[in-house]
Amino acid sequence: MDMYVNGIGMTPFGKFPDKTLKGMLLEAAEEAIQDAGHPKIDAVFVGNFMSGSVYNQEILGAIMANDLGLGAIPTMKVEGACASGGIALRQAYISVLSGEYDTVLVAGAEKMKHISTVEVTKAINAAMDNESNEKHAGLTFPGFFATIANRYFYETGATKEHLAKVALKNRNHAIRNPLAQFRVETSMEEIMASRMITDPLGLFDCSPTTDGASAIIISRTPSDVKIRASAQSSGPTQMQNIDDLLTLEAVKTSGQLAYEKAGVGPEDIDVIEIHDCFSMTEIVSSESLGFFKRGEGFMALEEGRTTFTGDVPINTSGGLLSKGHPIGATGVAQIHQLVLQLRGKAPNQVEQPKLALAQNLGGTGAYSTVHILERVN
Amino acid sequence: MQGYRCQNCHAESITKTTFCPKCQSQSFELFTLPTNGTVYSFTIIRVAPPEYVDFAPYTVALIQLTANLRITAFIQEAVSIGEKVRWKETKNQTFIFEKVV
Numbered sequence: 032m033d034m035y036v037n038g039i040g041m042t043p044f045g046k047f048p049d050k051t052l053k054g055m056l057l058e059a060a061e062e063a064i065q066d067a068g069h070p071k072i073d074a075v076f077v078g079n080f081m082s083g084s085v086y087n088q089e090i091l092g093a094i095m096a097n098d099l100g101l102g103a104i105p106t107m108k109v110e111g112a113c114a115s116g117g118i119a120l121r122q123a124y125i126s127v128l129s130g131e132y133d134t135v136l137v138a139g140a141e142k143m144k145h146i147s148t149v150e151v152t153k154a155i156n157a158a159m160d161n162e163s164n165e166k167h168a169g170l171t172f173p174g175f176f177a178t179i180a181n182r183y184f185y186e187t188g189a190t191k192e193h194l195a196k197v198a199l200k201n202r203n204h205a206i207r208n209p210l211a212q213f214r215v216e217t218s219m220e221e222i223m224a225s226r227m228i229t230d231p232l233g234l235f236d237c238s239p240t241t242d243g244a245s246a247i248i249i250s251r252t253p254s255d256v257k258i259r260a261s262a263q264s265s266g267p268t269q270m271q272n273i274d275d276l277l278t279l280e281a282v283k284t285s286g287q288l289a290y291e292k293a294g295v296g297p298e299d300i301d302v303i304e305i306h307d308c309f310s311m312t313e314i315v316s317s318e319s320l321g322f323f324k325r326g327e328g329f330m331a332l333e334e335g336r337t338t339f340t341g342d343v344p345i346n347t348s349g350g351l352l353s354k355g356h357p358i359g360a361t362g363v364a365q366i367h368q369l370v371l372q373l374r375g376k377a378p379n380q381v382e383q384p385k386l387a388l389a390q391n392l393g394g395t396g397a398y399s400t401v402h403i404l405e406r407v408n
Numbered sequence: 409m410q411g412y413r414c415q416n417c418h419a420e421s422i423t424k425t426t427f428c429p430k431c432q433s434q435s436f437e438l439f440t441l442p443t444n445g446t447v448y449s450f451t452i453i454r455v456a457p458p459e460y461v462d463f464a465p466y467t468v469a470l471i472q473l474t475a476n477l478r479i480t481a482f483i484q485e486a487v488s489i490g491e492k493v494r495w496k497e498t499k500n501q502t503f504i505f506e507k508v509v
Contacts, residue, residue, distance in 0.1 A: 149458050156457060163423070165480035167501040169453060169460040170468045177451035178470060185449070185489045230452040270470060271422055271480045276449060 034127055035254040036247055036404065037134070038067025041367045044243035044355030045144075045212040052086055052142040055244035057098055059360075060138050063246040064099070070250065072099075073132035075106035078119030078139035079359035081154045082108075086142050095138065112158035113308060115139060116245070116362025117263075117391030117400030123249055124261040124402075133251050139363035140244035151240050155358075158394045160268050173237050175270055175395045176309040177229040182276050183311065184231070189329035191231045195222040196332040197310035198235040198352055204339060205349025208368075208378040212241055212355030236310040241355035245364035255408040256373050259295070259386070262288035266396040273396070277326065279312075281399035282319040282390060289388070289401035290321070297321035300403070301384035302372045303343065304365035306392035307350040313337075317345060320390060320401070339379035347372065347379040362391035362400060373406040409441040409495060409503065411477055420477040441479075443495040444508065445471040447487045448478055469493070471505060481505040 040062025042055045050058075056077070064072070077091045092106025109119040116139030123135040143151055152171070159166045183189055199219055205211035217235070225234040249258065266281030267273050273280070290296055297320060305320070307313035314328040322343050323331055331337050337345040348354045348368035351361060369387035371377035387404045412424050416433035422441075427434055450469035453460070460466070467483040471493060481503040487493060492508040 152457055162501075164501050164503055165468070168468050168480050168482040168503065169456060169463065169466060170480060171453060171455070171457060173455070174451045174453050174468055178449045178468065181451060181489065182449035182470075227452075228455045230454070232451075269423060269480070271478050276470070 032128055032251065034124060034249055034251060034258045036256040036258060036366065036370050037070065037250050037252060037254045038063040038065070038248035039367045039370045040066060041210055041245040041364055042243050043210045044241050044357060047242045048145065050242060052082055052088055052140055053094055053098065055242065056091065056095055056138050056140045059140070059244040059246040060095060060099055060136060063136065063248050067248040070134045070248065070252065072101050072104060072136045073134050074104055074126060075101065075136045075138065076119040076123040077106070077108045078116035078362060079108055080110060080112055080115050080141060081358065082142070084154045084157065085146050085150065111398045112393035113306065113358050114362060114391045114393030114398035114400055115359040116364070117402070118362070118398065120362060120366065120402065121261045121263050121400050124258060127249060127251060135249055136246060137249060137363060138244060138246040139360040141357035141359045142242050143240040143357065144242045163269050165269055165271055170270065171229065172395070173229045173232050173309060176311045177232045178270060179276055179315060180231050180311040183315065186277065187326040187329060191223065193314070193329040193332050194231065194236050194310040195219055197307065197313050198222050200332070200338050201307060201346050201350040201352040204347050204379050205353030208349050208354060211349040211353055212239060213353040232309055232311065238308045238351035238356040241357040243355060243357035243360050245360045245367050247363060247366050255406060256370050257405045257407045258402065259405045260289040260292035260403040262292060263400045264288065265398060268394060268397045270395055277315060279315055279319045279396045279399070281396050282316045282392065285399040285401040286320040286390065289403050293403045295386060295403065300386050300388045302347060302369060302381045302387045303345045304348060304368055304389045305345050306361070306390055307346055307352050308356065308392065310352065312392065313345060313350065316390060316392070339381055344381050347377060347381060365389040365391060366402065369404050373404060409443065409498065410438045411441050412436045413439050420474060422477060422479045441473050441477070445473040445493055447489050447491045447493055448472045449489055450487055452486060469505065479503055
């Protein structure tokens with residue numbers, strides 16, 4: 032069965048004390064519904080990670096159906112840490128594939144800027160196994176990717192400057208994205224000198240906390256953007272159980288599954304959104320997805336190959352690092368940018384892309400989704 | 409410190425699973441882990457979770473203990489990859505290691 036993206040919507044990403052979680056969800060959803068030509072919606076899937084723990088608000092699906100005025104249709108919320116949005120999209124995709132629904136609304140949102148850094152860190156740490164000895168050892172999410180980074184440096188000869196090049200590239204992309212959180216110019220010097228969070232990751236190597244929402248409509252009704260593949264995999268929930276620290280196994284497997292379903296390979300993809308929760312993550316995931324060989328992704332940054340004018344354009348939206356990372360919205364917002372790319376209307380527009388790939392990660396590599404889209408007009 | 413070894417495929421892990429993720433067997437044996445190991449990788453945590461703020465900066469390291477098994481440990485001091493470390497104590501479900509002087 033062929034499936035399509037019919038509409039997209041997205042709020043600006045950033046700090047919005049005057050916007051509520053519901054308000055952002057409705058804003059993004061209305062835009063997507065209008066963009067799709069106001070079709071009849073058969074179901075709603077919402078990706079969200081911590082509305083319960085930090086905002087005391089659940090039933091997001093029912094609230095959306097009610098306040099959008101969609102009637103008695105079924106709804107649900109999907110949680111998979113930072114991959115909540117990608118998993119919501121995949122569940123929506125499967126529901127249409129089953130034949131049960133024809134047209135489905137997928138939304139993702141997070142409200143994070145109203146609480147302190149300590150509170151938000153604690154809430155995010157719920158995406159680690161509470162009973163594991165490594166959480167008790169004081170490991171954090173940046174700490175996990177920093178441990179990968181030190182091993183990566185040791186094995187490949189890459190340095191902190193390569194991480195800085197990821198941060199600088201994504202910032203330069205975000206500057207031209209009107210919906211991005213960080214649109215102020217920076218420099219290698221500022222990035223390299225920024226406050227160390229967990230060695231070797233500094234402030235600019237880490238994605239921020241963000242308020243925001245994004246929404247898309249998918250259906251069997253043909254549009255100019257076809258969904259060629261949807262795939263998901265799980266990986267180790269603990270760093271000490273990872274066989275090869277420089278391969279994100281769930282990313283690799285979900286990528287392989289998606290390529291197989293679409294009948295394409297990494298060399299066929301024209302524009303890419305990768306889950307760059309940290310600068311290091313973009314490099315290892317670009318390798319795990321097959322765009323570069325293991326241990327060689329950092330070289331592409333030296334040659335500018337991953338900027339929007341390069342041959343492997345990654346995170347033309349600005350990525351999580353600079354577009355922002357409202358957790359539940361992230362996986363949906365990646366699709367938003369790729370649909371704009373395929374429509375030829377994106378910030379940092381790549382020249383006539385045909386195939387686009389989005390990869391969304393949750394936990395310490397515990398969840399990964401990959402979606403491949405194709406321009407069909 | 410003890411690890412789990414699958415009696416069917418000999419996969420080793422510090423954590424127990426219901427089924428062996430490699431071969432699906434349910435037969436595991438506990439075995440005693442060596443107390444000396446090598447730093448496989450590490451990070452120095454400067455921005456710590458609330459309950460660890462008093463220790464910061466501190467090191468969290470992956471320690472290679474056997475050919476097939478690594479564990480995540482807390483080390484108060486700075487280390488580098490390849491450095492020899494040894495088990496000091498297990499406190500609050502945390503493996504605490506120190507440098508071999």
